Amino acid sequence: MSKYNFACIPNELASYEFAKIVLQSIPYDETSTWGKGADLGFDAFWDAAQNMELYDIETNSEVYKQGIHTLPEIKNFATPESMYKKVYKLTQGILKTDKFPSFFGGEHSISIGIIQAFYEKYKDLTVLQIDAHADLRSEYMGTPYNHACALFDASKNTNLIQVGIRSMDSSEKEHMDEARVFWGEDIRNGSSWQDESIGKMTDDVYITFDLDAFDPSIMPATGTPEPGGLYWNETIQYLRKVFENRNVVGFDIVELAPIEGLKGPQFLAAKLYYKMLSYKFMKL
Numbered sequence: 001m002s003k004y005n006f007a008c009i010p011n012e013l014a015s016y017e018f019a020k021i022v023l024q025s026i027p028y029d030e031t032s033t034w035g036k037g038a039d040l041g042f043d044a045f046w047d048a049a050q051n052m053e054l055y056d057i058e059t060n061s062e063v064y065k066q067g068i069h070t071l072p073e074i075k076n077f078a079t080p081e082s083m084y085k086k087v088y089k090l091t092q093g094i095l096k097t098d099k100f101p102s103f104f105g106g107e108h109s110i111s112i113g114i115i116q117a118f119y120e121k122y123k124d125l126t127v128l129q130i131d132a133h134a135d136l137r138s139e140y141m142g143t144p145y146n147h148a149c150a151l152f153d154a155s156k157n158t159n160l161i162q163v164g165i166r167s168m169d170s171s172e173k174e175h176m177d178e179a180r181v182f183w184g185e186d187i188r189n190g191s192s193w194q195d196e197s198i199g200k201m202t203d204d205v206y207i208t209f210d211l212d213a214f215d216p217s218i219m220p221a222t223g224t225p226e227p228g229g230l231y232w233n234e235t236i237q238y239l240r241k242v243f244e245n246r247n248v249v250g251f252d253i254v255e256l257a258p259i260e261g262l263k264g265p266q267f268l269a270a271k272l273y274y275k276m277l278s279y280k281f282m283k284l
Contacts, residue, residue, distance in 0.1 A: 004050060005068075005070065006023060006046070006049055006064075006068045006070050007049045007050060007052055007054055007064060007068070007270075007274075008050050009054070009064045009068060013064060013065065013067045013068070014067065014068060014069055014070070015067070015069065016069045018067045018069075019066070019067030019068055019069035019099065020066040020067050020098075020099060020100055020281070021063075021066060021067060021068045021069065021099060021100045021102060021277060022068075022069050022070075022071055022094060022097070022099040022100070022101055022102065023068055023069070023070045023071065023102050023103075023104065024071045024073075024074075024090070024094065024101070024102070024103045024104070025042040025070070025071075025073040025074075025103075025104050025106075026042075026073070026074055026075070026087060026103060026104070026105055026106040026110040027039040027040070027041065027042045027043075027073055027075050027105070027106055028075060028077060028083055028105065028106040028107060028109070028110055029106060029107050029257075030077070030080060030083070030107075031080055031107060031109050031140075031141065031143065031145070031146040031147050031148075032107045032147055032223045032224075034223055034224050036223065036257065037221075037223070037257030037258060038105055038106055038107040038223060038254070038255055038256065038257045039075075039106065039107075040257070040258055041104070041105060041106065041254075041255070041256030041257060041258060041266075041269070042073065042104050042105070042106070042256075044256060044258035044265075044266035044269075045104060045253075045256055045266050045269045045270050045273070047266065048263065048266040048267040048269065048270040049270040049273070049274070051267075052267070052270050052271060052274065054274075056274065056275070056278040058236075058240075058275075058278070059278045059279065059282040061278055061281070061282050063274065063277045063278045063280075063281050063282075066277075066281050068277070069099070071094075074086060074087070074090060079143075080109060080143045080145035080146065081143065081145055083109070083110070083113075083145065084109070084112050084113045084145045085113065086113075087110055087112075087113035087114060088112075088113030088114070088116055088117055089113075090113075091103075091113060091114045091116075091117035091118070092117045092120075095117055095118070095121050100250065100277075100280060100281075101249075101250040102250065102251055102252070102253075102273070102276075102277070103250070103251070103252035103253075104252065104253050104254075104256075104273070105252065105253070105254035105255060105256070106254055106255075107147045107223070107254060107255060108131075108135060108147040108150035108208075108210050108254045108255055109145050109146055109147045109149070109150055110252070110254060111150050111151075111208045111252050111254060112145055112149070112150060112153055114208075114250075114252060115127055115151075115153065115154050115158070115206060115208065116153060116157075118206045118249065118250060119154070119157050119158045119206075122204040122206075122249060124159070124202045124203070124204065125158045125159065125202065125204050125205075125206060125249075126158065126159040126160075126161060126200075126201040126202045126204065126205045126206070126246070127151070127154045127158045127159070127160050127161070127205075127206050127207075127208060128161050128163065128197075128201065128205055128206070128207045128208070128242065129151050129154070129160060129161065129162045129163065129208050129210070130163045130164055130207065130208070130209045130210065130213045130230075130235075131151075131162065131163070131164055131165060131208075131209075131210040131212065131213050132164060132165065132166055132167055132184065132210065132212040132213055132224070132225075132226035132229060133148070133165065133167050133168060133210070133212065133224065133226070134151070134162065134165050134167075134168035134169075134172045134176060135147070135148055135149065135150040135151045135152070135210075136149075136151055136152050136155055136168070136172035136175040136176055137149045137152060137169065137171065137172060138152050138175070147223075147255075150208070150210075151208070152175060155175045155176070155177075156175075158206075159180070159200070159201065159202050160177070160180060161180050161182075161197055161200055161201060162176070162180065162181045162182065163182045163187070163193075163197060163213070163238075164182070164183075164184050164187060164213040164229060164230050165181055165182075165183055165184060166183065166184030166185065166226055166227075166228050166229070167224075167226050179200075180197075180200055182196070182197050184226075184228045184229060184230075185228065187230065187234075188228065191234070191237075194237070194238045194241055195241070198241060198242060198245050198246065201242075201245075201246050202246075203246060203247055204246070204247050204249050205242060205246045205247065205248050205249065206248070206249055206250050206251065207239075207242070207248060207250075207251035207252075207276070208251070208252050208254070209251060209252065209253045209254070209272070209276075210222075210254050210255045211253065211254065211255050211256050211265075211268075211269060211272075212224055212225055212226060212229070212255055213229055213230050213235075214229050214230050214231070214232075214235070214268070215227070215228065215229035215230060215231055216229065218231060218232060218264075218265075218268065219265050219268060220259065220262070220265060221256060221257050221258050221259045221262065221265035221266070222255045222256065222257055223255060223257050224255075232268070235272075236272075236275055239275065239276060239279060240279050243276070243279035243280055243282075244279070248276075248279075248280055251276055253269060253272060253273055256269050
């Protein structure tokens, strides 16, 4: 990671004391089963952010002025379970502060401990999963802390809304509430899904955003790209509606596996992160 602050913002805006936003990186990629490289995602995202304009045209805002403090990365886990435990405890600590928490992976298994800490604090929590894959296996390859299990615990303990799903195993059906699933195929046929999905959310919402939710034509740099995904404009239109209509209490972005010589995907990830912050703070 660069010695500079996120997006090269001034030191006074990146200090922990001033910042309203904290960014936690978890460059973990041990359980992914096809394309590797999610552990390199944060560095690629960071590099792209250094070259990103910080005035957001849509919201007429500069959210970096709210302060973004980057916490020390956590890595070198002995097992998937030790990763889960460490991330869970770290998130509990973050949630005791008055900062807005954001996380960047790493593979999707990092979200398991994060989400548990959030639903223990917010008793009627909606988890909005934007993803190509259901990720509802109870365990996979000998562990419940696999990336294929990322939302299983959330399906039992939160109001889980799944958006963009277009790949799953038949065994996951028993853990899925199809009334709260907005399939990739349905999304391609109109925009009514946006208001319908928001209508099923509780007041407090945590967003977990797997970048393979996007169509591979604009986001090829993930471990398991799936055809038929979301595009940029419809995605940010939807996210803005969620932030405007619900209290988003935190979010993570996962599964960026950079491709050497192709910088577009990490720039998209950096822009997505900044857009989500812009929507959170646009009323201030």
